[in-house]
Amino acid sequence: MAPSLLAADFARLIDDVSKVEAAGCEILHLDIMDGHFVPNISFGVPVIEKLRPVSKMFFDTHLMITDPIKYAEPFVKAGSDLLTFHIEVTNEPRRVIEHIRSLGANVAVCLNPDTPPAAIESIVSEVDMVLVMSVWPGFGGQKFMPSAVDKLRQVRAMLRPDQRLEVDGGIAPATIADCARAGADTLVAGSAVFGQPDPAGAMHELQRLAEAACR
Numbered sequence: 588m589a590p591s592l593l594a595a596d597f598a599r600l601i602d603d604v605s606k607v608e609a610a611g612c613e614i615l616h617l618d619i620m621d622g623h624f625v626p627n628i629s630f631g632v633p634v635i636e637k638l639r640p641v642s643k644m645f646f647d648t649h650l651m652i653t654d655p656i657k658y659a660e661p662f663v664k665a666g667s668d669l670l671t672f673h674i675e676v677t678n679e680p681r682r683v684i685e686h687i688r689s690l691g692a693n694v695a696v697c698l699n700p701d702t703p704p705a706a707i708e709s710i711v712s713e714v715d716m717v718l719v720m721s722v723w724p725g726f727g728g729q730k731f732m733p734s735a736v737d738k739l740r741q742v743r744a745m746l747r748p749d750q751r752l753e754v755d756g757g758i759a760p761a762t763i764a765d766c767a768r769a770g771a772d773t774l775v776a777g778s779a780v781f782g783q784p785d786p787a788g789a790m791h792e793l794q795r796l797a798e799a800a801c802r
């Protein structure tokens with residue numbers, strides 16, 4: 588599980604972060620929006636910088652921004668362990684991958700709902716993870732798009748066993764099993780974790796459903 592900070596209480600970030608970390612969570616999903624690539628602005632480098640010393644979780648930073656090369660360095664310096672860029676923002680994905688790696692971070696590439704798996708074919712062997720969007724990026728709390736399930740299956744078939752497959756958007760008790768069965772191993776959930784009265788309990792229940800689906 589990778590709970591998305593976007594759905595946390597921004598006036599009490601550390602409380603929410605501690606709740607899931609104390610419950611065994613190892614990955615925190617950080618949604619960065621620039622108001623250009625997506626029609627919304629979220630938070631940036633200073634928030635990650637402040638969270639870094641108080642959390643041991645793996646910081647999975649989802650860059651919904653038009654210029655990942657320009658901003659990669661401050662996000663890695665702030666404490667991101669992995670940067671995800673969108674394939675839609677560049678004609679030179681290899682340059683983006685090499686730049687992020689040169690900074691010492693892991694790299695993932697992300698596909699919007701209307702971007703076919705073929706768009707990442709030439710570089711897929713070079714990334715640590717692929718992120719399949721199951722909503723249009725920009726906002727939390729949207730409805731899961733079922734077309735993502737088939738895309739997850741297709742992308743899984745392109746990956747080596749050591750490469751991860753993440754899904755993001757509308758992940759909830761009703762949608763998580765299909766995604767896990769289709770090969771997603773990293774499941775982002777915002778509203779279904781931090782939007783719940785008991786985020787830790789909600790996270791455990793989602794994890795249980797995902798594991799049961801793969802048995």
Ligand code: DX5
Nearest residue numbers: 724725726727728757777778
């Ligand atoms: C959407 C973000 C997601 C978002 C998911 O642009 O990339 O990570 O926080 O939120 P939920 O789980 O509420 O759909």
Ligand code: ZN
Nearest residue numbers: 618649755775
């Ligand atoms: Zn995200």
